[in-house]
Amino acid sequence: MPAFLSRRKLIMAGGMALAACAPLAQAQAPAALDGGPLTLVVGYAPGGSTDRIARLIAERLTPKLGVQVSVENRPGEGGRLAAKEVKRAPAGQNVLMLGNPAVMVVAPLVIKDAGYDPDKDFVPVSQVSSYDFALAVGSKLQLDRAMFLVGRLWAHPEEAIFGVPATGSLPHFFGLMVGDALSVQPQIKGYGGSAPLAADLVNGSLPIAIDTLDSLYPQHVAGKIRILATSGKKRAGFAPNIPTFSEAGMKIDADGWNTFFAPSAMPPAKVQLLANSIRDVMKDPSLHKVAESLFITPVASNAAETTQMLKTYRAQWEPVVRRSGFHP
Template identity: 75%
Template sequence: MAALFSRRKLVIAWSIALAVCGVQAQTLDGPLTLVVGYAPGGSTDRMARLIAQQLSPRLGVPVTVENRPGDGGRLAAQQVKRSPAGQNILMLGNPAVMVVAPLVFKDAGYDPDKDFVPVSQVSSYDFALAVSPKLELDRVMFLLGRLWGHPEDAIFGVPATGSLPHFFGLMVGDALSIQPQIKGYGGSAPLAADLMGGKLPIAIDTVDSLYAQHLAGKVRILAVSGKERSSFAPTLPTFRESGLKIDATGWNAFFAPSSMPPAKVQLMAAAIREVMQDAGLRKASDALYLKPVVSTSAETVQMIKTFRQQWEPVVRRSGFAP
């Protein structure tokens, strides 16, 4: 009986030890900072804050979001790049910062491949082609017919020149066999205002920037860029459903400075994957019109590679220079 009791104590001791090791394996050695290169309030910022709330209990440390706006997100990348190896810091980056900027700037102030390590993609988003209600069109093919007859209407408004909607607009133009005039605005708000007011016939922007106005009947989204319809906008057809062989998505992903130890990167990646499977967070992502993504570091690397293969030729052909 004494031997049995001793064995039981040994089993319990080992169980406690393994449990303790498991907890320690999922914690960091200090607080974690999630850097967003844009001002508070945008969809990227709100996604970072949703994730921070879920990450903290999983990692066992405080997790805060720090906004470092400036230069279209490049300022944050430049600062995170210089972070010391021991600092727990991640940047929530997007294609504008990690793919487009290094292509169009002679020196973006960082090298996305050398200075950063992809940790985990957390969301994707679609682009939308929308028209002013004054055009009284509800299908892409009807728009194409109008543009062939009225080429002066082939003006695509985008939130900013050099933005992803700008280059997606060029993709749409290629698919429609037209050469649109790209008109850049100082953000999504003035773009939507001109579209609603009839001063602009056509706009290309992210779905989250136009969907509320579409629901209110102030603009009309004709197609979205995903391979399949969005769960939060199931009535909106894709470009492929509309007869155009085109699809494209943007994304948000966490990046660590290359100085961070690989074991720590993998620890954070595993915790983020767990967070992105949470039902509550996925529902909240729908409210932001973002598609939540569960991704490993290797899958994120491959995603970025595929994205570059699709977008880099478009960016280079455009001849765009800031």
Template identity: 55%
Template sequence: MQRRIFGKLAAGLGLSAGLLGSGALQAQEAHALFPNKTPLRMVVGYPPGGATDRVARIVADRLQARLGSPVIVENKPGAGGRLSAQYVKNAPASQPAVLLANPAVMVVAPLVFPDSGYDPEKDFRPISEVNRYEFGLAVASAVPVKELPHLLAWLKANPQQANFGVPATGSLPHFFSLMLGEAAKVPVEVVGYKGSGPLLTDLMGGQIPIAVDTLDTQIAQHEAGKLRVLATSGERRSTMAPGIPTLKELGVNLVGTGWNTLFAPQSMAPATVQRLSQLVQEVMKEADTQHKFAASNLVPVVSSAQETEKMLKAYRAQWSPVVQRSGFKP
């Protein structure tokens, strides 16, 4: 009996030593990356409570556990997210910061705001893409179509009805609507709203016939029968709406998604960026992270710095010409 108890005690001590060793390694990791356990700030260009903020808080919490030093989410809203990019670009080395940003900040804004105050390609290094999201093409219940081919035929026959509501002018849904018009050869008149809430209200009320927005904003009302999502914009069907076909499935050769990606300022050491990328990838593989993302209708992505750089180049090649052709001016 004494031997068995000792064995259990020894095992317990071994476990404790292992946990302490893990903690010591985390402390060494934090000290190596950021001297004196200086907090890492994860800057978000939008107020608390939105989708990008939720992503930041999930990732920051798990990254902090792996890094062994504080990771603080800092909200810097303003100028459509551009202030956050300017802030991180100019962050002093003594106060390390990374930026969690979407294409509106890192692709669209520099094209339509020449004086945005930053160059996404020259002033930042990608760390890792952390999530991706699709758009939904939805129609009001009163619109007399139930499938995408019928909608396209209806638009060609009734061009005066081709009003596509989007949550904001200059947003990704704005430019995706234009891309859809080009790909499907149908007229598109973009109508900008002040957010997804007012757009959804008008769509359900029939004040706007068609809407393009992120799928997560539409799916609950689609399931409740208050609007119809005819197609999604991803490469494959969405996990949150597997019953809705993609545009590609329905014969429109178009794929368009948004993302949230972590960026480091150019001043951050390349070795630090690479190590942060490795840690973020580990975070994104965790079951807890994936569960929390799924609960928020978010699609997690595991991506290295190199893979993220490749994605960004392809993304800019797809979207930049559309933004420029649109002639959009804020």
């Protein structure tokens, strides 16, 4: 047997090897998105955490999908304007909306005509992040444990005044969940945003506040307020010293999220491609690092997991929202 192959045989062998590898290479290559560029619509102004996470994802999706992926900000109506516009997108247009529970769960329940139906007009694609709520006390209440607050409110129910960034917001309805868990009837006091809420908590004019963890955390770190508990299943990675409500003895487990939705006219195969691509992007360690700096917990999920998450979420929140009787 010769110690080497002829040039012709070597070329033929190489060709057969390449042919054998071709199907594998094609299987490993990312599938290109047909129909042109992809637009990620955010219903809030540039610069916020929702906008920033969308841009981080867009940067990583562009090479993965083989098309330009951009972010378009459509602020207005608390995020509902974006939903109204995306639902009208034609079947051939590549567009997704980065939605949250305020837009996709609460608004259709409390607004007579929100302008869209989350179930009929949209298809869940992929959840990309979650965030916790937090219960905090100011200088007026010298407490360092959630159970101490429970005892105080049982003794002084008139102090059960929960400040929230706005009535009708997720923290508002989470505050009602907290009231149920504590067996107290809280008075919900709405503010014009997280900044004035935190200011009143710091100066002592408000005893208790409920807001997203990322909104209250800077004042907690500065020692101006104390966060007694957070709402997630486990402690937040950026706040490992703050216990969850469950750890504090209260059966509360709730969070918020950011999830991509497609207009219902988008073909199922394209929805699946986008869901899998976004899920893969959300596994990127560099994205995790930036997301956590924004006090956001990144999530990697496919379309089926996202659909199940929404079903469970609605079952938990819809009764609370309806029972509140709130309407703007």
